Amino acid sequence: MGLLLVEHNIAEPALYGAAAAAVASARQCRMMHLPARFDTGQHADAVQHVVATGGLAASGLCWFERLNGQPVSSAATVDDIVAAAKQAEVVVPVHPRFVHTPELVRLLTRSAADSGIGVEAIHIERDGNALRERGTGLPVAWRDAFGRITAFDRSSVGGQTSLQIGLIGSESDHRNVYPAALASLADAADALSVDLDIRFVDPMSLAVPDDCEELQTLSGILLPGGAAMKNVPGQIEAATASLASGLPTVGLCLGMQTMATAIAWRAFGRGTANLAEADPDAAIKTFVPLEGQSGPDGESLPDHRTGEWMTRVVDGTQLSLILPMTTPVRYNHRFRLDPQLLPALRLAGMQVSAEGFGGAIVDAIEDRDHPFFIGMQGHPELSSSDRKPHPLLTAFLVAAREHKPRTE
Numbered sequence: 171m172g173l174l175l176v177e178h179n180i181a182e183p184a185l186y187g188a189a190a191a192a193v194a195s196a197r198q199c200r201m202m203h204l205p206a207r208f209d210t211g212q213h214a215d216a217v218q219h220v221v222a223t224g225g226l227a228a229s230g231l232c233w234f235e236r237l238n239g240q241p242v243s244s245a246a247t248v249d250d251i252v253a254a255a256k257q258a259e260v261v262v263p264v265h266p267r268f269v270h271t272p273e274l275v276r277l278l279t280r281s282a283a284d285s286g287i288g289v290e291a292i293h294i295e296r297d298g299n300a301l302r303e304r305g306t307g308l309p310v311a312w313r314d315a316f317g318r319i320t321a322f323d324r325s326s327v328g329g330q331t332s333l334q335i336g337l338i339g340s341e342s343d344h345r346n347v348y349p350a351a352l353a354s355l356a357d358a359a360d361a362l363s364v365d366l367d368i369r370f371v372d373p374m375s376l377a378v379p380d381d382c383e384e385l386q387t388l389s390g391i392l393l394p395g396g397a398a399m400k401n402v403p404g405q406i407e408a409a410t411a412s413l414a415s416g417l418p419t420v421g422l423c424l425g426m427q428t429m430a431t432a433i434a435w436r437a438f439g440r441g442t443a444n445l446a447e448a449d450p451d452a453a454i455k456t457f458v459p460l461e462g463q464s465g466p467d468g469e470s471l472p473d474h475r476t477g478e479w480m481t482r483v484v485d486g487t488q489l490s491l492i493l494p495m496t497t498p499v500r501y502n503h504r505f506r507l508d509p510q511l512l513p514a515l516r517l518a519g520m521q522v523s524a525e526g527f528g529g530a531i532v533d534a535i536e537d538r539d540h541p542f543f544i545g546m547q548g549h550p551e552l553s554s555s556d557r558k559p560h561p562l563l564t565a566f567l568v569a570a571r572e573h574k575p576r577t578e
Contacts, residue, residue: 177264178294182346183216186230189294190263192311195237199259206268214398215348220500224477316356336391341370354551357559373404382411390418390570393425402448418542418569426545437518457505465530481533489523499548507532542569
């Protein structure tokens with residue numbers, strides 16, 4: 171038994187728990203985390219890691235799952251941690267900037283000591299791409315060029331071919347707030363021996379069709395999830411451009427929603443449709459609230475679907491060549507594709523490629539005539555690791571490798 175506090179005084183939500191996860195992996199012990207608070211006004215996606223059993227947690231906790239291969243739990247109380255530390259060693263991340271106050275840490279330390287539990291503390295400092303233990307200088311982990319927390323220095327690892335992939339969103343958000351999308355692309359690239367040249371594309375810069383022209387010089391684009399509705403117009407424009415050009419495109423959660431909306435524009439006319447969450451006054455609302463809705467068997471749908479759920483992949487689709495017919499996916503959404511729009515969307519070329527709740531929720535879409543235009547309502551990036559990339563991201567890069575981008 172024992173309690174190890176790993177203090178890392180950082181400003182980036184993406185590194186929350188990263189050093190502690192590396193320590194827990196090296197010691198092969200459990201990691202638990204205290205409640206924390208983030209400024210989601212500044213970092214909208216700081217608390218978007220989907221806990222397998224339901225609910226959301228700090229986005230940086232993805233590193234524990236990636237390094238340890240075990241699902242992270244929800245935030246624990248001091249009593250929970252002390253009880254667990256009586257049975258085995260427990261690692262706890264301490265981040266003073268995220269409301270791990272000295273009083274809370276002292277309470278945890280005192281409670282553990284009162285229970286006869288040995289308490290150890292180490293402090294982590296950043297040294298270039300290394301996270302090192304203060305005092306000894308020993309490396310705890312490295313952070314590679316794609317933001318991944320790894321057990322060894324990957325700076326010399328490279329691929330055989332190079333692909334320029336557009337990742338919609340600011341570089342700061344993908345590196346410092348929600349790191350899983352960028353990391354999952356790197357996982358797939360490693361498996362394919364591909365050298366990734368990531369181009370971060372600010373969705374706010376994609377306001378009109380002409381602004382999307384430069385996307386055609388890329389080999390593919392990834393439309394990520396996220397809580398910031400300001401990104402929706404640019405994502406829809408990017409999806410519309412890739413529909414017209416054949417540019418390989420993959421969408422995650424919000425990314426799928428904007429891809430489906432791009433198909434709705436093709437069905438109903440440009441600018442006629444939008445997500446209800448992004449534009450409550452849209453003439454046609456492509457994604458509508460789950461709240462108060464029922465499935466085909468009369469069972470109520472969850473108002474907020476979080477956690478890991480099984481999805482059914484539709485036979486005969488492109489996605490069915492990539493994923494098993496039933497597959498677990500992490501979900502975090504309060505809206506679903508409006509079932510009333512499905513006939514018109516199908517006529518416009520959309521194929522439902524995965525379903526949840528007996529068909530009540532569209533879990534994935536694709537375009538029938540496009541080389542690779544697949545979006546998932548869930549978060550496959552959260553099921554990726556450098557040892558086992560998610561098949562959807564790998565298939566996307568295969569399609570991107572085969573695509574011939576337009577030269578300037």
